[in-house]
Amino acid sequence: MKLLEVLETTRREPHCGLCKIDFLGTNVCSAGKKHGFVAYWPEGRMELARAFAEKEVEPTEALRDIVNSCNMCGICDRQCYFVTQRRPTQAQQALQEYLNTLPPQALKPTPEDDIVKGLRAIVGDEYATNDPVIIASYQRSIIKQKSKGKYYIVMPKTTQEIVAIVNLANTHKIPYLPRGNGTFFGVALQTLLAEPATIEQGIIIDMWRMKDLEVDPESITATIGPGVTSFELQKAAHVHKLRANVAEAESCVIANAQNLGIVTTWSNTYGWGTDNFIDAEYIDSTGTIQHLSDKDIPNPYAAEQGLLSLSLIPSVIVTKLTLKLHQILPDEEAIFIPFNNLPDALDFAHELARRNIGVSLAVLSRKYLTEFISPTHEIAEDFNYIAEKYLNLNYIVDVICDSHSKKIVEDLAPVSFGKEMIKSLILGSSKLSSMKDSSLLKMIGEEEDPLKTVFAGPMRKHFEKGLASSPKELVKDMDKDLQDFFEKLYSKPEMTDPIWLHNYRILPCRMERKHMWMYRGGYMPGDKKTILKVVDALEQPAKQYGIEGAFGFLSYLERGKLCHLEYDYYYDHTDPDARHRVNKAIVESWRQQFAIKGVTPLEFICSKGLHRKEHIIYPLLPGLSKEELEHFEELIETLFGGEDTW
Amino acid sequence: MVKFLSQEWAEQAKKKVLTELDKAKDLKNMNATLLNVIQNIPPDNKTIYYYIKFTEGNLDELITGTDESLKQKQADFIVTGDYTTFIQINNGQMSSAMALLKNRVKMTGNKMKALTITKPIDTYNNCVKGVPTEY
Ligand SMILES: Cc1cc2nc3c(=O)[nH]c(=O)nc-3n(C[C@H](O)[C@H](O)[C@H](O)COP(=O)(O)OP(=O)(O)OC[C@H]3O[C@@H](n4cnc5c(N)ncnc54)[C@H](O)[C@@H]3O)c2cc1C
Numbered sequence: 001m002k003l004l005e006v007l008e009t010t011r012r013e014p015h016c017g018l019c020k021i022d023f024l025g026t027n028v029c030s031a032g033k034k035h036g037f038v039a040y041w042p043e044g045r046m047e048l049a050r051a052f053a054e055k056e057v058e059p060t061e062a063l064r065d066i067v068n069s070c071n072m073c074g075i076c077d078r079q080c081y082f083v084t085q086r087r088p089t090q091a092q093q094a095l096q097e098y099l100n101t102l103p104p105q106a107l108k109p110t111p112e113d114d115i116v117k118g119l120r121a122i123v124g125d126e127y128a129t130n131d132p133v134i135i136a137s138y139q140r141s142i143i144k145q146k147s148k149g150k151y152y153i154v155m156p157k158t159t160q161e162i163v164a165i166v167n168l169a170n171t172h173k174i175p176y177l178p179r180g181n182g183t184f185f186g187v188a189l190q191t192l193l194a195e196p197a198t199i200e201q202g203i204i205i206d207m208w209r210m211k212d213l214e215v216d217p218e219s220i221t222a223t224i225g226p227g228v229t230s231f232e233l234q235k236a237a238h239v240h241k242l243r244a245n246v247a248e249a250e251s252c253v254i255a256n257a258q259n260l261g262i263v264t265t266w267s268n269t270y271g272w273g274t275d276n277f278i279d280a281e282y283i284d285s286t287g288t289i290q291h292l293s294d295k296d297i298p299n300p301y302a303a304e305q306g307l308l309s310l311s312l313i314p315s316v317i318v319t320k321l322t323l324k325l326h327q328i329l330p331d332e333e334a335i336f337i338p339f340n341n342l343p344d345a346l347d348f349a350h351e352l353a354r355r356n357i358g359v360s361l362a363v364l365s366r367k368y369l370t371e372f373i374s375p376t377h378e379i380a381e382d383f384n385y386i387a388e389k390y391l392n393l394n395y396i397v398d399v400i401c402d403s404h405s406k407k408i409v410e411d412l413a414p415v416s417f418g419k420e421m422i423k424s425l426i427l428g429s430s431k432l433s434s435m436k437d438s439s440l441l442k443m444i445g446e447e448e449d450p451l452k453t454v455f456a457g458p459m460r461k462h463f464e465k466g467l468a469s470s471p472k473e474l475v476k477d478m479d480k481d482l483q484d485f486f487e488k489l490y491s492k493p494e495m496t497d498p499i500w501l502h503n504y505r506i507l508p509c510r511m512e513r514k515h516m517w518m519y520r521g522g523y524m525p526g527d528k529k530t531i532l533k534v535v536d537a538l539e540q541p542a543k544q545y546g547i548e549g550a551f552g553f554l555s556y557l558e559r560g561k562l563c564h565l566e567y568d569y570y571y572d573h574t575d576p577d578a579r580h581r582v583n584k585a586i587v588e589s590w591r592q593q594f595a596i597k598g599v600t601p602l603e604f605i606c607s608k609g610l611h612r613k614e615h616i617i618y619p620l621l622p623g624l625s626k627e628e629l630e631h632f633e634e635l636i637e638t639l640f641g642g643e644d645t646w
Numbered sequence: 647m648v649k650f651l652s653q654e655w656a657e658q659a660k661k662k663v664l665t666e667l668d669k670a671k672d673l674k675n676m677n678a679t680l681l682n683v684i685q686n687i688p689p690d691n692k693t694i695y696y697y698i699k700f701t702e703g704n705l706d707e708l709i710t711g712t713d714e715s716l717k718q719k720q721a722d723f724i725v726t727g728d729y730t731t732f733i734q735i736n737n738g739q740m741s742s743a744m745a746l747l748k749n750r751v752k753m754t755g756n757k758m759k760a761l762t763i764t765k766p767i768d769t770y771n772n773c774v775k776g777v778p779t780e781y
Contacts (some may be wrong), residue, residue: 173730175685175750196747200739308757313749370699629756634765638743 003053010050010091011574014512015043015141015186016502017250018083019076020208021231023506024489026078031069036127036155036208037134038182041067042088044075050092052098053594056146057136059099061107066133067099078485081478085208085376090161092348102187104107106266107328119154123162127209129154133520140181141202144194149201159281159289165205166287166317178317180255181229183248183509188312191207192583192646193603197637198310205317209253215240215325223322226254233323234503238485245270248508251254255316260602263564265398265502267555268353270326273613274301276501280610284578289319291467292610298353304612305621307594307632308372311607318610327400332359334498336395336414336422338451342535345395346528348413352399353526353560357408360502367550367568369396372507373422373634375430375474375486382433390445391454393505393592395551400499401593415456421464423496428467430474440466490618516573518582519566520549520589522601523617526556526563534599537592541585549577549585562617566602583646587636594632597623649682650736651694651710653768659774660708667773669703676700678759680738681721694758697721702769703766723760727751736773741768 003010019042022028023433039062048066049279051057054449076088105305112120112130119128129135135143135151143151156162169176177199179185188197201331209224217240226232230246232402233253237244245257245266256262257280261273270276279293292300339345342363349363366387373382385391399409402525410416435441447453454463457578471490475483491505501507511517520538524530535551542549552566569585571578600619624632640646648655666672682696695716699707709716725742731750736738743764745751753760 173728175748184647196744201747253720304757308746308762309750312747315749437705631761631764635743635761636762638741638768639747 001090002095002540003049003094003098006049006090006094007053009086010046010053011141012511012515013043013046013050013086014084014184014516015143015226016083016509016512017043017183017186017441018506018509019043019079019088020181021229021248021250023231024079024082024490024505026075028079028502029076030073031066032073035069037129037153037206038138038141039134041181041261042080042091043141044093044618045070045095046086046088047137047139047141048133049094050096051139052135054104054140057132059102059107060131060133062131062133063095063099064107067095078482081482082375082489083509084485087479090262099642106227115174115203118168118172119152122161123154123156123169126158129153132282138179138182138204138206140186140189142177142179142185142189142198144189144198144200144357147198147200150199152203153206153462154203155206155209159277159283160193162283162285162317162319163289165203166283166285168202170285170287175199176205177313178226178255179207180226180252181250182205183251184259186257187516187518188444190579191518191586192640193312193586196310199313204296207255210319212320215242217242220325220327221322223320224253225320226252228253231504231506238503240325241328243328243503244323245276245323246505246624248505249510251353256609258318258609259313259319260604261613262606263555263566264505265360265400265553265555266359267557267564269356269359270324272557273609273611273616276323278295278322278324279320280318282316289293290316299427300610301615303608303615305600305616306604306626307635309627310604312603314607321450329359331403331488332400332499333403333406334419334422334502335399335401335406335409335413336418336498337399337409337416338391338393338455339395339397340392340451341574342395343528343532345560346398346531346554349397349554350526350556350560351412352409353556355408356442357405357561358401358534360398361556362398363554364396364398365551365553366394366396367553368511369393371510371513373426374433374510375490376477378430378508379433379477380513382436385438386441390450392442392450397642398606399547400502415452418456419498420494421455422498423470424464424467425491426469426496427471428464428469430477431466431468435466457637462500511568511570514570515569518569518571518586519552519602520559520569521552521565521567522585522599523562523564523613524591524596524599525606525620526560530596530598531563531565533596534565534593535567537596538589540592541588542569544588545581545585547559547582547585556612562613580646584643587640588634591629591631594624595622595629596619599623609613647778648771649740650733650779650781651668651687651696653710655777655779656710658777660705663705663770663773664775666776672766672769672773673700673703674704674763675703676763676766677702677718678749678763678767679721680730680767681716681765682732683717683724683726684729684732685726695719698770699729700766705770715754723753723755725751725753733781735771736775736779739773742771743768769781
């Protein structure tokens, strides 16, 4: 296998970072676990295979070490195929073959400089480096591709070590930036946000080793370090029959809390931002350790609003967070209410939010439903087509609630279904895809109300039977050598249990299977009129610039008074023209969103997760005037240059 | 070559702005006062104050110095940051707006007003960048 043969795959590496957590019960890459640096994890091998193929980095001795550290156990193929249908062992093979072509003298050691010596004195020799190969593995997940800057990577273990790192950076007058699992960077770095989201040189502080995690069932809290992922925290909470309000599995909880305030379908009850935690320990830019609970610090919760409040770089490094956990009700159930249009779905969900029904409550799009639950992107595309064309299934109100609330939801809902149907759809998605344009689906499509016909009417049985759902059927189109594994995997109850899937969020990165996407949306009042205006403000630019745009999900806060909306732009990040267009669409969507009263675009929430939403969202922004929008254009030009340079 | 933030640099920068920039077209007739507090200047980590005052787009004052009295100047905006960041701004590697976004500088003052002067200040910085400077 040659580097160029896998380039198509490696260029599309999304840096989802799921390979760092044991989300399928396979264990994780032993080389990654031993060394820690991204280069030793499957995601890093993919990036390195790309960087070498594109001649962005020269080999060093570290390359031999990285290649030799892999025992080709294949865990990464299982994990990665599950999420993004990629096979990191191919990248490893290509790196191995490339290494074999190099004469031994080509692999030079990397000389130490004062800064790396200083970092090694703080964290130990093996956890700080200035090696260009290891640094290259961080490209596109915190370092901009082809950046010419001088970088260092350091992996501290303690708060005190981070203090020493900040002091060292200040002494040498170089910037530093913390990295959790790099997934936010993976998305942002493909767009014009790359520049403001990262540093042009300096010290990357990789938090992977800081995995302290303690659950206190008495106070129903957990105290965690910055390397703890959402999956790991959820698992630890679950031992005590508790739940953490966390986002996608691989994100580091602290990074997520600091960055976006943790947006989930559970926000309906558990809240957002400061609602989520009790205290935080952080290090400021002078290297001083502080706590949010310190009485003599300036108000840490006040936040800037508006256009000049954009800040994609954290102002502090959070080293510890004490979060609220939540009790799990013994009779929780999932219930799904399908709709063919957004206004109806919003009306229904808003009514539930107002009545405080649903521990978890969200409006999901067809795109999310089909992409998340389908085992391959091809199946997802067929499922998406069928849902739109024949089932009229475009939105779904997705509720997890107790048995009493479930009865109310069922009474209110025109049509609904539960976990059995979801299980059938997951395990039957492959069969469903093969039924594309079948007579059964055509028949359903001709009914007056296909949703009712499929999910409530007499056809329901035929439909479910037609899906012939089983793990064996599901895995038929997967790579042959992985079928046994996946058949066993999909036989596990949790893989088709909607509550487990909401808790552990192992599916969202399936959005990155084909190519990249960019989050859009933001926070706004929860009324339907505003929401529809915002959807339009996001949809129009996508259409204008030929980007695939799709509603993602919406969750309410504070009994429907406020909401968070995610809308996504999907584009091929390996195509410069598509990147150019997506950037234009991003700017245009900001412009349109800021003109709507009360709307704060998502990027303008970044780095404000530790602040109170009350300070960020209120007073509701009036919507920019024409004159202010002109200044907005100037700001954009000052920041990013003219349109043609994006 | 003049030393960044020295008296000579200030004089040359002011002359360049007054001769090269149009008050209306380039500087948008702005009325603003801005105090840059530039910290950690080697070798002994001193602080230099860099004050500018525009009236109707005219650069009335451009003063630099270590004199604490400069700190007392009434300014609409106070921008504080490290010498290394101001070098990047002055040599065009980073706009002052980007430095703000990247938390490299802190700014106090009315953010809405700041928005109105972002562009003219950027034009000003681009002009000053043309003074042959050593750091
Ligand atoms: C597929 C997908 C789905 C997503 N869905 C959701 C969602 O539903 N809800 C949601 O809230 N988010 C969601 N996100 C966004 C994501 O969870 C957050 O942006 C989160 O920050 C990513 O965690 P990370 O560990 O990868 O952070 P990184 O990408 O490593 O870092 C994100 C930011 O946090 C900073 N940071 C990292 N560690 C620290 C620290 N210790 N102290 C201070 N700053 C730090 C970084 O410098 C960076 O600015 C999604 C992302 C993806 C890729």
